[in-house]
Amino acid sequence: MHVYGLRAEYRADTPFTAASRPRLSWKTADAAPGWTQAGAEIEWRRSEAAAVARVEGRDSVLVEWPFESLQPREEGSVRIRVHGADGSTSDWSEPLDVRAGFLGDGEWHARFITVPEPADIGQPMRLRREFTVRPGLETATLYATARGVYQVEIDGVPVDADRLKPGWTAYRSRLVHETNDVTDLLREGPNAIGANLAGGWYTERFGFHGQARPFYGKYPSFAAQLHLEYDDGTTEVVATGDGWRATADGPVTASGIYAGESHDARRALPGWSSPGYDDARWLDARPDTAKAQVPVPATAPPVRATGELPVQEVITTPSGRTVVDFGQNLVGHLRISVQGREGDTVVLRHAEVLEHGELGTRPLRHAKATDTYTLAGNGTETWQPEFTFHGFRYAEIQGWPGEFDPADVTAIVVHSDLERTGHFSSSHELLDRLHENVVWGMRGNFVSIPTDCPQRDERLGWTGDIQVFAPAASFLYDCDGFLASWLDDLAREQFDDGAVPFIVPNVLEWAQTPAAAWGDAATVVPTVLFDRFGDRAVLERQYPSMRAWTDHLAALAGDRLLWEGRFQFGDWLDPDAPPEDPARAKTDPDIVASAYFQRSAALTARAASELGHAEDAAKYGALAESAREAWVREYVTAASRIVSDAPTAYALAIEFDLVTDPAVRERMGARLAWLVRRAGYRIGTGFVGTPIIQDALTRTGHAETARRLLLQTDNPSWLYPVTMGATTIWERWDSMLEDGTINPGEMTSFNHYAFGAIADWLHRTVAGLAPLEPGYRRLAVAPVPLAGLDRAAAELETPYGRARVGWEVHDGRIVVHAQVPPNTTALVTLPGRASEEVGSGDHEWTVDDPRTEPRSPGLTVDARLSDLIEDAEAYGAVLRAVESADPERARGLRRGAVWTEHRTLRSELQDAGLLARVGQALADLKRD
Template sequence: MNRILPHSTQRLLQVSVLAALLIVNFIAFTQNAAAQKIKLTGLQVEHQDNPMSVDASAPRMSWKISTAIKNTVQTSYEIRVGTDQAALSSGKKIFWKGNKNSEQSVLVAYDGPELQSKTRYYWQVRIKDNHGNTSAWSQVQYWQTGLKPTDWTAKWITVGTTDTSAKSPLFRKEFNLKKQVKSALAYITAKGLYEANINGKRVGDSYFAPGWTSYKKHLQYQVYDVTGYLTAGNNAIGVTLGNGWYKGRIGFGHQRNFYGDTRGLLMQVEVVYTDGSKETLQTDENWKTAYGPIVFSDIYDGEIYDARLEKAGWNSVGYAEDAEWKAVRILEKGTEQLVGMSGPEVKKHEEFKALKIFKTPKGETVVDFGQNLVGWVMLKAKGSAGTKITLSHAEVLTKEGNFYTVNLRSAKAQDVYILKGDTDQVFEPHFTFQGFRYVQVEGYPGELKPEDLTAVAVYSDMKATGKFTTSNPLLNQLQHNIQWGQKGNFVDVPTDCPQRDERLGWTGDAQAFANTAAYNMDVSGFFTKWMKDVKADQHKNGSIPFVVPDVLGPNDAGATGWADVGTIIPWSMYQAYGDKRILEAQFDSMTAWVEFMTSKSKNNLWNTGFHFGDWLFYRPDDDNDGRAAVTDKYMIAQCFYANSVQIMIDAAKVLGKNDIADKYSKLLTDIKTAYVKEYMTPGGRLISSTQTAYVLALQFDMLPESMRNQAADRLVENIRSYGNHLTTGFLGTPYLCHVLTRFAHNEVAYDLLMQESYPSWLYPVKMGATTIWERWDGIKPNGSFQTPDMNSYNHYAYGAIGDWMYRNMAGINSDPSAPGYKKIIIAPKPGRKISSVSAELSTPYGPVRSSWKIENGVFKLDVVIPANATATVILPGGAFKDGEQLTNKSEIGSGSYHFECNVPEGSAK
């Protein structure tokens, strides 16, 4: 029986339903409004965007919080992970969910069920903040787990006969896919370098794959999503191999085949069809090989490409000449471990048009690109078959204006192109790179025009993180030079120089520059990858080679300041990115290096063995008055010994290894006592009265506290005696201005920075440099060159001053108590002749900005602090006003702030 409600009751129900709907809509509206107030961006896994080959069993996730609300701190996070992207977005099929009341938003470790290999895991996150806001779920991101050894079913293949040809071999195979493709992933590596194509389309946009590692220990593979490359029916895969670092000329002495004498390819493509079935395409004995148009390719010497030898359509379906190709040969699997990528791939970046084309006094045709860069030139040409065009590369011209390549030593650094016929052709090399600003062109048919050449910068794909400008154009050019020195030398490994017959991962250069590198670019993955090679190539006695990967032979001397890379860079990366895992991964290596030094010491004094010392210190040509800044090498060794032990103490405390920290604390006291006894007079003078001697003693706290100020005064006296010039080399220079500022001599630090005559940072700038030079006087005031045997014009080590510029001029520092910029110190220190500085740093939490200017006798500072971070702002002088009179120190949360104070004495008015 139907029951009819009274009219009044119906009306009441309607009102109730309407009220409920309004409440629901209001709640939804307020929740949406709250979510709009706070957004999550910059999601990464293991320092990478959507990485494709994660080997870590507990990958770490990071995100940044974007909000306009001041003083915002995350109070909790919720992460969800699944293997189905669509389902995860709607909150279904969740594989793991992580909920925690925590401020941690950087490197949050996965803590769920065991991850399966070669599987894609999607993830997203939402957070709550201290204002009661809940963010919307972030965009869905992913990581792909790497392959286990047993997942590899492909076979290593190589050319059919002994691999002695200078030519680059081609490999091809056609496959028939009988169904519609849903997804496909290609896993590729090589002994040598590879360039892969599927159906005529280049796979990926990286170069020099699989990268340079300690090949005998581990070899990287790359993973590419090639779903869009394949189709139902016939498909063709084609791969070209180059010698690269594996088999080509490397190191000193013209050595070849250092890692092996045979190039090889390993590739498998795992296809998933729309019906759920799977198929694997892989290298095996059914592939074929032939030689192509690259008739010579070498890292140092360049490439020769004969377009007449091109095999049209060889990497596409239906290649008619397939029958003429040879059978491949199967290679035995090596002992090296195959590992996924932990650092960035090398990619193309900036392009430079030719500024001018001119004839030198010798009649050479030369192109000026205006910037010393690393990469190659893309060349357009048209001419008759057999026409040979040669591109030679140089960094500088002689004072007469002629092309100069003597400083390349034995490196030819030439790319040669042979035309195939009277048709438009575009050339660029495949397996080589050059360091250059100028290119000499020989044999070009017709008139060479600027639009025929484009210089392409090639370097590891690191995100730019730092910006730094001042009121002084010379300092701005110096910053430009520092950045381009880093770009040109961070080509998979941190090389010393990119142009001559060297291009090696010198450890001393890398440790000196690591802090500056972390301001300019995100080098977290770059150094994580390289430090694995430092550990892999470390000698059994604990010493670390001069270069990594080590291609210089069995030397296990362990030179101070070079081998200390094993402790310095892991600690620097921990400070810059808050990455505790790099300390865990490298701790045994760090310990082994310190124990090596201890084993070589007697009575806690390390005064044995070979050392480079303060490399390329000031050494005038005619040293009749004994002014060469020679610092006792064992004195330097004792300082770096102490520094590495101090790092061990700090790292051990971070990792909860307090017994080890206690052990090394006692050792550190003994090391410093031995230093004072051996190298300091009772009156406080050091036996080497050089700038480097005092800088290292003060930087590493080698002297009793009561003796430090007088030592700093002696350092200043030395600098003044040289007319406000530095005399330091690779080991003293990075710390010089830091020490001066720390001991209240900031004005002297500025005097050194602003010095324009040799030796100084600005001297090369005044001489037209666009990168950092290896030597303070790479080009002498009279226009002549330093010794050509060692005179690079793209060498980043002296660019280490960038660290001081960011930390002190702009004042951007990570608080040591909370590494990775969770806590920030903004403490600008203005100085002579500079009226403004503006800097920005993209930290793991978001952008930090510090920008100041001096106007009408007032120091004005603008600061931006990212969400989920806090900062201490320390003004340089007097009291400041920000609504009320305060001291010169303020604790602030996230947001934008403006401060003013009195102008410090000695600053620009």
């Protein structure tokens, strides 16, 4: 038995912590089956002094710091020894270095500085200063930030590999700094510190329809202080302000998040961040007088390069252009190695798709997404942009000198450097590719903040997208600190009346109108972080925000307790909505809004109860119940129909527990399944309904309907984009049409994760691994094996350790395996067996296979469409027969048929030739 995974607070990528009392987490491995922790010893060692504290009980996730608060720049090491309820004791864990990464009150006195006269909005620049290190240096700690994006070099060496520092926060109220130990970069005597700086998000032009403009400021500025601590106890601080020099004459001539970056290697400044450098073009830096926040230490992992992809194919387009294909839609940039003459310029244009063989740039809208590199002409030159990123699979190469070799171009994958924790696999190739697309979509849209898309002139923190995707995200990656940081900004951007903007950080003045499923991120995301990571502190920090949002909705709902008649996005991007009006969904937006009002009230009541606010718990619990009753009274008929007779409406009623009567829920589940079948098992939901429809079906006994919906490949469906070669999740179900044409809508992205929320259902239900208590302290092992799959498995590094649930079909029976981490238990619910509670360890069960795949023997052209759609084999035979004679008619049958018991195949086709062909195809089916 041993302890591993020891960490302090959120970040495991650095010893520096942002908290003076960092919470500690650890895991236990190789313990005896059923092992639980009875207590643990925590040792805190500084130099030769050590203190030991004991905590009693099972707590091992985000345990409160048991020692005195850390002081600025204090450092030491922590190690853990656990004791089991069975009397066992582990060895001490490996020590974890812990260092205070924050400054003390009043210690920040660096001034923001910039070039004397910026020439352009977002002007790239460099700043530097020389200083002397005395003998006896013990520690050098750098605190740095920017209004913009930056990298620091000391004596010619970058201080880290982070990108786009300090990231994007609500700059007007919160700016973060990174903390680096730079002791090893310094030497006794003269040294130099330099900052490479561009505008990034701070100077970006935000807005739509050609009306974009800078929101925060027009030029970047930089602030830092370097603390030098000597062995005689003295300290020196090198801070931005007087004595710094600046220039805008460096090689980066232009840089923007949307536009891309331009680099002229002829303007290189060799030695600019080393001592002894002298260039008359450098002038005294000037203070940036705009009001600035005192920066606070970053709590989320930084953006980094996390992978590389080689060119998979070189394409010559119909117009004769050279395009490289990396085989994967990704976010990042290119690295090129090129030889040529001085002044040769290589132009790199990026896009996610090809349209009719050419680079498909229309979805980028006003984003140029173009990088340029002008050669110095001094042999092989290797370059990559520093302060921009693009969403792309394809890149067009223009101006390449000499013969082009694809080995000289590499795609660098860039995103917030989160730890991958969750995996899913199955026997279904398309399903596994769908899940991989979800992973890549998350990677591309977790760049400092959770964004909607990474390629066009948007890339904003839309609250609705992360509200629906947070459960899936929390399984795939350890994103607790990342989303907790973003929630801090959400609370800061919340308006005085409690309204939550559409986007966080909010850079659109019109985005303050409250919208259901978007603003509800204020209540949903903290709840997800509590459930998935056991992060009670984030629930406590966000509770005032949760309460303010719910109070705001209560005021909007008024005496009727219905949120109605106001602006809403509704079930955004319902597949039946026209391209030009993505909000025109089948489900009335008031139904969606009032359902979310009830849900936010219920989640606020739950948070209040967890935090011990009994009066609030009673208040919001009563509000949620009253809102639920109002929703049922207004929108549910006596026959258990919802006035918007659409899948999303029924999914909301079931999954949000708006309808509690078991008989009514059963009828609603049956109606939902009927609607799905009527549509030919093609998806009929948008942003709101898609994350919950599969749960609503399986919870009401319609797993077979959920299976058919999941494995559908016709447009629209989850797997249709996969059949079209998608490698990320699309914004629209049909972002690309069957003929290879990009959707005509003005808003079309090929990398949006919202519809990828299905992954959470794959993890919890298809594989069967779900949390029952916060942080997976108690698991649910409850797979729902689906016909058409021979196996499925989910694996997760939970806060307590590795968990895994998987099932396989063997000789007509299903074998279920589960790995339950030490210090946890699991409730096991399997087909045909009573539920049972098990302890940690490896478990296996064998159960009878409950699955059946409907087949209707002897179908003819007089078959009811409801019978035909239930028989996948017969349905496929009919479509193939129709398509061989009339492809357009086959497309119409797929998209336009109403698959009910009141229609027949004969009445649908009404063509003697087609009927004969179809009848023969059905007769040719060999049935057992």
